[in-house]
Amino acid sequence: MDFDALAYPEVVFIEEQEYKAQRNMSKGQVLVPYTEAPDVGIGDVITQKSGKREIHLKVLDVQFLEGGSLNVGTNHPHMLILHVENSTSQPHKTSSSSNTTFNIGSISGEQLQVGNNNSQSVTINVQKLVEEVAKSNDPEAKSLLKQLLENSTVGSVIGAGASALISML
Structure with a gap:
């Protein structure tokens, strides 16, 4: 069994160049070992192969670490850390209103109505x-x-x- 292949199991494309990578979805990070620095910056979209499909990842932050791979699982000496957002999944997510309007009205001295769904809080x-x-x-x-x-x-x-x-x- 090739344990080095398990270290970077994903394939990503940066500027049409293929790289082995490791994606941590919970942290929103993609680790890419490299020898020559890829041309990537904030706002760029990289592509991850996922079976027969592709996942588009928008780059939110970039960090180049010279000697950062420690040659563990790869022959490339340096490490690129990309903080990404899955832009392929965005249309499929349940959207929560980013423009929240709070309607506040006094009903009487002790009652107050707050919110979008006409919920009423009685405080006494x-x-x-x-x-x-x-x-x-x-x-x-x-x-x-x-x-x-x-x-x-x-x-x-x-x-x-x-x-x-x-x-x-």
């Missing part, structure tokens, strides 16, 4: 909730709120103010 502090329920003539609401405030988890979140809030009911 616990003290205001207790005051409004205490003013009401709804014994069930008072009882449920008192049970909530007496809960040990709720009490630990609210802190020392929980007993003062319970006394308001």
Whole structure:
């Protein structure tokens, strides 16, 4: 088995010149060992052979490392590191809107509507909730709120103010 061939299994074309390479998709990098520096720069598009098809990779950044290959897996002494973006896959990706519009409108003093999908966030502090329920003539609401405030988890979140809030009911 030829382990050197496994080090650079991909074939890429830079300016119609064929090179062996290693592509790391998660990092968006292509490593290309070379002897004479390829003519490649930011904005160029290189081509990777993938079976019978081709993948076009747009170059976002370039780094030439003299002696960078350490002759591991190759006879070429230098290493070209390309940071790339797969431009072949772009039309197939689900696009998320890059122009996000936030619609913010006040519904009342305690309510606020934010977002593109008309989601509504209701913000009220616990003290205001207790005051409004205490003013009401709804014994069930008072009882449920008192049970909530007496809960040990709720009490630990609210802190020392929980007993003062319970006394308001």
